[in-house]
Structure formats: structure tokens, C-alpha cells
Amino acid sequence: MNAAYLNTPVGTLTLIEQDDAITELLWDKRQEGLCTALLQEGLDQLGAYFEGRLDRFDLPLAPAGTDFQQQVYTQMSAIPKGETRTYGDIATALGVPAQPVGQACGSNPIPVIIPCHRVVGTGHLGGFSGAGGVETKVKLLQGEGAYSLLI
Known part of the structure; x- marks a missing residue:
């Protein structure tokens, strides 16, 4: 599992990547794994969102669920x-x-x-x-x- 985190106005958010897709966003800091190119793109997009420069995320997502x-x-x-x-x-x-x-x-x-x-x-x-x-x-x-x- 690869993970990377970002400090935001709503707290520290951690993105989790598995199999070339974002699978989770957690409300705390996790320092497990490598910050891949996809995770860096996710962090960049989250940063742009919180700065008001991004209206729609464009990331491969694979949320678990029924x-x-x-x-x-x-x-x-x-x-x-x-x-x-x-x-x-x-x-x-x-x-x-x-x-x-x-x-x-x-x-x-x-x-x-x-x-x-x-x-x-x-x-x-x-x-x-x-x-x-x-x-x-x-x-x-x-x-x-x-x-x-x-x-």
C-alpha cells in the first residue's frame, strides 16, 4: 500500500493508492509506503481544491463498496x-x-x-x-x- 498526506484547512488528509487507483482518503497522517506519481497528483489536486483552483477531481478511483x-x-x-x-x-x-x-x-x-x-x-x-x-x-x-x- 502506498500513502501520502497533505495538511489542509480541514486537517491532515492521507491518500491511499492500490493497483494504480486511489482507494481511500483518511482523516489523519499515515506515513506508510511510497508517494507515487498518482499520489502526488492526488495531493496536487487536493491542494488546488482547497485553494479554490480546482472544480472537479480527475483521478482514477477505486472505492470499495457494494x-x-x-x-x-x-x-x-x-x-x-x-x-x-x-x-x-x-x-x-x-x-x-x-x-x-x-x-x-x-x-x-x-x-x-x-x-x-x-x-x-x-x-x-x-x-x-x-x-x-x-x-x-x-x-x-x-x-x-x-x-x-x-x-
């Missing part, structure tokens, strides 16, 4: 920077109840890059599984200019 979770990850990845969708919006698109969508969002192994922070409840922010919980979700949405749309 077929349903993969469908939710695809829906989340399609949400443009600066916009949000509700759990209900994604549920409607997939033809399922909203609760499993929320659970799939919480299982996202590559947050920020697969933007689960852009999924909110109807009339509330919903949860966030990253370090710092909802406060981190708010910071991410504020950084994208999306939080003011919710209040």
Missing part, C-alpha cells in the same frame, strides 16, 4: 462544486428510500474527492463521517460557496 454504494458514489461524484443535493434527490434518482443513501454516503471511503459533503438533508445538513463531523462538512461547503445556499 453495487448500491457504488451507485451512490457515482451520484455524489456528479454533484458540481458549489452545489448540493439531498439524500432524497439521490434516492429518487436511484429509485430507493433515502435512509440507505445516507448510510452509503457515510461509508464513502474517499470523501472530499467523492463529495459526500455535498449531500444534505431536506432542511438540515445531515451527518458527516469525516473527522470533525458536521463542522468539517460546513467548512467544505463554505469553501465551495455552497453553505450560504443552505442557511
